[in-house]
Amino acid sequence: MEIELYRYFASHAFETLKDKMLMLARPSSLNDPFEFLYRSKGQITMAKARRYIKSRMKSEYFYREIKRNNPAIKNKSDFKKFMRSEFENLSRKYFDDYDTISTPDPLLCKIMAEKHFRLSCFTSTELLPHEEILMWSHYAAKHTGVRLKFRLNDSIKHPYLIKKVLYSKERAGLDLTNTAEIQETQKTIIESVRTKAEGWSYEKEYRLFAQPSDCKDVKGDDGEVRSFIRFKPEIILQIDFGINSPKREIERITTLARSEYPHVQIRKANYHKCDYALTYEEIYKA
Structure with missing residues (x-):
């Protein structure tokens, strides 16, 4: 089953489109200290x-x-x-x-996640107007970045896995006393990597998981090693620019898209006339 999801970019949107490679984060780089942390029961x-x-x-x-x-x-x-x-x-x-x-030891939880996962964070295309504004502010460099719409398959298990994030008051519970129930333990561990506090629910997040062995590691000029997976151009459906996206960035991404992604719709966000909301002006129609 195919699902359409947004991915917000504060930077590297041009490189993502040019190289057709999506960067996946290491668990240790995420901004929530409760990531992957279960509770004992x-x-x-x-x-x-x-x-x-x-x-x-x-x-x-x-x-x-x-x-x-x-x-x-x-x-x-x-x-x-x-x-x-x-x-x-x-x-x-x-x-x-x-x-x-x-x-649970938070550091150990992150070490285990680091060993087994790389991930990329997406969000639902059904964001409410005030939620959308927050996403642009928090994850697209205060509306100067770019948003890409992806079409992904959420029923496959390789080379990536798509999971909808769950929001809860309590962390996922792992019963370490029940060692015989290995399948139940595995299920809880998977639940812990897709469960976040209720305060994050405005993100309507989905996560793409991949194993490190399925990624391509690239060492950057800064010495950091980053993980990537390749994608085909047809999974990109739409490119949206933020209200404050620089003209130069709009021009170079639009030029690239017309050549490499001629099927993609390109838009730029603008202020709604009355509400705390965004409207979108079409720049290029496929």
Whole structure:
């Protein structure tokens, strides 16, 4: 199923169109400190603690960790003997320390997100007039930038994934006591990367996710490495310029679009005669 979404640009709109490459952000660069941060839920019991330790025994990482902390363990056979004798103590320690262990670490959440995701933020084309003004102000350099309308497929899973952002008073809840429910854990983690506080709801946001391995990394003149995915010209449907977009930028993007994107409608925002709203004047009609 195809969906039409806006993407606001404070800069690099010309380069995006010229190179046909969309830059994806690293999770650590986002402006909301609550990004990817879940909340712990569920009550720990000794039975759950034992089940957790038993599940961890299959992990190579857990084996290496136990071996590192117990030099007498030389091989897997020693490890099994150690676990038989210390299983109850390890379970008890997990039970006693659970409140500390289960408290999400914001830095760790971002590190995990950084490892698995790159993303680009879009917004619905059904923005209300006052919401649209805010988006231009916040994400298009105070109305000096550019807005592109994309047509994307929100039913595919590769090379990108489109998710509508959820807005909530509470963070997504992850029950770390229920280790057997792996699918439920994965579902909650996905929910946490698409859930934001209610205060952001005016954005009507959608997110495009891609794995780092599906991106092309480019080192800029400033030394920063940025991630990109390629796109085909036909997914760009419309180019809108802000009220304060510089004439030179309008001219060079319009010239490029007429050559590379002849099917695209081009408009410039203007003040509504009476309301706190925008109207759009057509510059180029495909």
